[in-house]
């Protein structure tokens with residue numbers, strides 16, 4: 170039986186793939202990647218390192234994790250991976266870090282139920298890449314740092330802003346207008362940074378919360394730092 174390597178490839182630029190990830194990509198026979206309506210970003214990030222290896226797209230419908238159709242799809246994908254692992258090693262490439270809001274973690278659970286273990290290689294998360302781009306610390310000393318998905322509840326977000334000095338908001342495009350309203354009610358107690366497509370050609374930085382009312386790309390993250 171072959172091995173599945175889950176590889177975090179970083180935020181998108183091939184230069185952010187780790188040395189460890191690159192070594193494994195050079196050694197495996199097959200590369201799985203999450204399919205996408207647009208350019209598959211995780212695959213694009215590793216193209217310089219995989220030559221003409223076989224690549225297989227795994228389709229993950231964009232619905233909530235409790236959706237039955239999604240669960241069926243995860244099982245189908247895990248079955249496909251199991252078939253390949255019968256006689257080959259494979260990598261599953263995912264954007265950022267594999268264990269931060271990634272479909273990879275669900276596939277791992279199913280593979281483990283099949284009795285198949287995995288080897289996971291961490292990647293540079295979009296959160297770290299954004300802090301470096303902005304040259305701002307995510308947290309210092311005794312400060313707290315919370316990562317909040319914008320798919321969460323508005324009241325929960327208000328509570329998080331009351332109790333923490335640093336808040337990173339992922340999946341901003343799921344509710345930019347809600348975030349705008351909460352920030353407005355908060356009377357600008359936080360410095361606001363929104364970064365879209367960090368390290369990619371389309372990279373954009375905004376320090377103006379009003380931009381939440383324009384079109385917000387899916388790959389957008391907001392960093393909020395309590396004013397000192």
Ligand SMILES: C[S@@+](CC[C@H](N)C(=O)[O-])C[C@H]1O[C@@H](n2cnc3c(N)ncnc32)[C@H](O)[C@@H]1O
Pocket residue numbers: 180181264265266267268269270271293294295296338339340341342364365366367368369387388389390391
């Ligand atoms: C499903 S989560 C995946 C996070 C990923 N595993 C990571 O470690 O960065 C997707 C969210 O991560 C953030 N994200 C991922 N890549 C990004 C990028 N290149 N630029 C800005 N935000 C990004 C966005 O908030 C996006 O909605």
